[in-house]
Amino acid sequence: MPESSSTAPVPDAPSAGTPAVFRERLWPNVWIWIIAAGISGAGILVFAPISMVAGYTAAGVLFTIMAVLLVLSTPTILVTSDALTVGRATIERRFVGEAAAFHGKDATAQRGTRLNGLAYLCIRGWIDPVVRIEITDPSDRTPYWLTSSRRPEELAAALSRK
Secondary structure, eight states: OOOOOOOOOOTSSSSSOOOOOEEEOOOOEEEEHHHHHHHHHHHHHHHHHTTHHHHHHHHHHHHHHHHHHHHHOOOOOEEESSSSEETEEEEEGEEEEEEEEEEEHHHHHTTTTTTTSEEEOOOOTTOEEEEEEEEEEEEOOOOOEEEEOOSHHHHHHHHHHO
16 A cells, blocks of 8 residues: 555644744853863762773763753744744744743742742743743643743843734
């Protein structure tokens, strides 16, 4: 039996030809990389009694593994005219309501005491500001998305343009 070569489009994925209104990668800060280097340096201490070559090799392997994991887990925020993608989640722009940026203590409250347990989170501890994005889809129980952003005002402004 011949295989079908057609693939069904993903309903919530933004179309390939739609230009980005806003794009941001939530890369780790410098101090995260310093911590990764410090942890990988522990490989030298563990393997140095065996040989220094084994210690340096272990440190290199550990740092490579941590670097790959950090890069692969770095989420992207993408706003197009028809969709919003935050990390692994995508929603049509027609279901996106008001977006508000928060800094400092307000951002801490949004991530903590004011957080709704049903909210979708894409938070990175090394990025303080957050953006709260209301979801208006009546069939979705998620009241809002909360995401870290280094440019929260730009993200909120991009979402307010329909």
